[in-house]
Amino acid sequence: MLSNTEWAVSMLYDIVAAVDLIEACRAFVAVHEFGGFSNAAAVTEVQQSVVSRRVAGLERHLGNRLFERSSRRVQTTALGESLVPMAQDLVRQADRFDMYARQLIDAPMTVALPGNISVIESAGLAAAARAAGTRLIVSRSGSAAERHGDVRASRVRAALIAVPPDQARWSVPLGVAGTEERGVLPFLMESIRPSPRTRTRTCRVLIQAEDDVPHIRDNLVRLAARRALTPEQCVVTSSLVDAVSDVLSGADLLLCSQKEATEFGLAWRPMGEMPIVRGYAVSARIHEDRVLLEEQLFRLIGNCVGAVREPS
Amino acid sequence: MRSWLEVEHEVRSILTPVGLDASVCARDLSSREEVSIAGDRVYPIASLAKVALAAAVLERLQDGTLDRATPVPLLPDLLADSSGLAGTSQFRHPAVVAVEDLLYLSVALSDNRASDALFDLVPPSDVQLFLVRMGIDGMTVRHRFSELTSTGLEALDDRDVGLRQSLVIGERTAGGGHTVAQFDISRASSGTARGMVELLDLCWSDSGVEGGFDRHHLRTLMSQNVIRHRLAPEFDADATVWASKTGSLGNLRHEAGVVTHDDGQQIAIAVLSASSVRAAKQPAAEAALGAVARLVHEHLRVVALRRRRDAPRRKS
Numbered sequence: 001m002l003s004n005t006e007w008a009v010s011m012l013y014d015i016v017a018a019v020d021l022i023e024a025c026r027a028f029v030a031v032h033e034f035g036g037f038s039n040a041a042a043v044t045e046v047q048q049s050v051v052s053r054r055v056a057g058l059e060r061h062l063g064n065r066l067f068e069r070s071s072r073r074v075q076t077t078a079l080g081e082s083l084v085p086m087a088q089d090l091v092r093q094a095d096r097f098d099m100y101a102r103q104l105i106d107a108p109m110t111v112a113l114p115g116n117i118s119v120i121e122s123a124g125l126a127a128a129a130r131a132a133g134t135r136l137i138v139s140r141s142g143s144a145a146e147r148h149g150d151v152r153a154s155r156v157r158a159a160l161i162a163v164p165p166d167q168a169r170w171s172v173p174l175g176v177a178g179t180e181e182r183g184v185l186p187f188l189m190e191s192i193r194p195s196p197r198t199r200t201r202t203c204r205v206l207i208q209a210e211d212d213v214p215h216i217r218d219n220l221v222r223l224a225a226r227r228a229l230t231p232e233q234c235v236v237t238s239s240l241v242d243a244v245s246d247v248l249s250g251a252d253l254l255l256c257s258q259k260e261a262t263e264f265g266l267a268w269r270p271m272g273e274m275p276i277v278r279g280y281a282v283s284a285r286i287h288e289d290r291v292l293l294e295e296q297l298f299r300l301i302g303n304c305v306g307a308v309r310e311p312s
Numbered sequence: 313m314r315s316w317l318e319v320e321h322e323v324r325s326i327l328t329p330v331g332l333d334a335s336v337c338a339r340d341l342s343s344r345e346e347v348s349i350a351g352d353r354v355y356p357i358a359s360l361a362k363v364a365l366a367a368a369v370l371e372r373l374q375d376g377t378l379d380r381a382t383p384v385p386l387l388p389d390l391l392a393d394s395s396g397l398a399g400t401s402q403f404r405h406p407a408v409v410a411v412e413d414l415l416y417l418s419v420a421l422s423d424n425r426a427s428d429a430l431f432d433l434v435p436p437s438d439v440q441l442f443l444v445r446m447g448i449d450g451m452t453v454r455h456r457f458s459e460l461t462s463t464g465l466e467a468l469d470d471r472d473v474g475l476r477q478s479l480v481i482g483e484r485t486a487g488g489g490h491t492v493a494q495f496d497i498s499r500a501s502s503g504t505a506r507g508m509v510e511l512l513d514l515c516w517s518d519s520g521v522e523g524g525f526d527r528h529h530l531r532t533l534m535s536q537n538v539i540r541h542r543l544a545p546e547f548d549a550d551a552t553v554w555a556s557k558t559g560s561l562g563n564l565r566h567e568a569g570v571v572t573h574d575d576g577q578q579i580a581i582a583v584l585s586a587s588s589v590r591a592a593k594q595p596a597a598e599a600a601l602g603a604v605a606r607l608v609h610e611h612l613r614v615v616a617l618r619r620r621r622d623a624p625r626r627k628s
Binding site: 222225229230 | 477596598
């Protein structure tokens, strides 16, 4: 019998040689089930010397014999008999793991992308992915928080999440879009400072759910407070449709990318006082998924989100 | 004429968009008709306490304990943070100012240094006793004004105004308490809108120098208030006199005063407010406070005019 210390040390080796343990169990179960080393080797199509080595390794690890090799027939020891069920479970679990992993890898890759990507653009991405050997299924969501939640809960395999520009793979400079054509001069928050004396309708900057993140929302709110705007002049809207409708019918402005402004038929100006930038990065558990999005589809995704060509 | 309920509703619709929570109290000083919204909510009153201090000093001048011409030496405290303060608070050299002139500086310029020089003569506890004697229970004076600028938040420089405001707004505790003593109603000089109106009523109740303190003098000082950006824009006119005191600290913006119309009607108005916007300078909030004061004032004005119109009919 091994001492407690020796048990502990051998457990450590087990963690490192986990696969070896599974293969050893596979061999052990086969020898038990098929009544001998040569039979086990024949049925499992593994060399007999390998089967013997694996069983011997397991016995050495346990410090006890699993089979009596004294007579011509191989006899399973009492310990061996007790361990067979659990060894069978281990092997079964390992196989199930392999199958599940393969399913995941062979399954189509679901990816959550920002809501402002069009149907045509999504189709273009899927086509490019297919050419690279992956079936891509695109879902679109206008909420950065929702996409992040989906990938963390494994409802999708990958997502484009919102990050501060210094961590981003794609950067999208934001500005304000409105109905009035005001040329190319940058927009200053101070220009919509309320004038209580003249009582003109105050102009609001509307922030969409996509930009409801600290590096965009909080920077803008702080800037608004410093420029003596009222809190209602810089708000997050729950509905992009409502926001665009407010912009179309009044003096309000929508915080968005130049690409979005063009799509909505609005005039766009970049932010003047401080740069406000959407940053996108890939969140994906599987390395190949990440590589597909960050490398192979890099340009295409950049075009879809309206990113600027900048060394990242 | 609109109901008071409608006025209340409109007040809220003016305050909410600019991030303000406010208490209002207004009283027609002749008819004693009074209206209020959250009139008994307690706030730290900041410089509004200077009105009580002035009244207490005037009482001492009246009874002879103090002489109006007594020269008071003022030594500058060059280490103190005096940003945003006015008058002798900005003096860099020693000066000598008479007691009566300190009163003017304190009330009309909200001069902290001059006020503390008056507190040297009539300590906060004595001012508090004065209030109790006068039956004003909606106000408590606890400390000197130098305490208002030694919160520790002054260490944050001007770029961090938003941070300073965030700390003031965020460190509130239940029931009006605060991590920072100057904003804690149990440790700072504090009061209610109704308490301020009571004090104003006291100051406007006599036309002369009888009984207690020279109310006429105090009324004159308040009419000479140079700080006129909050409620004054709504009341200033050649036909009216708006005499008031403002109080500003952190996210608190207050003003209490009396508008005297040339037809004799006098209406006392007190507005005490707290902002949830992380900015020190908020013109939109100041304008909103003015609009609220104006609304409430108009309600009382119309009520009084109606009463005057209806009175002869009732007799016949």
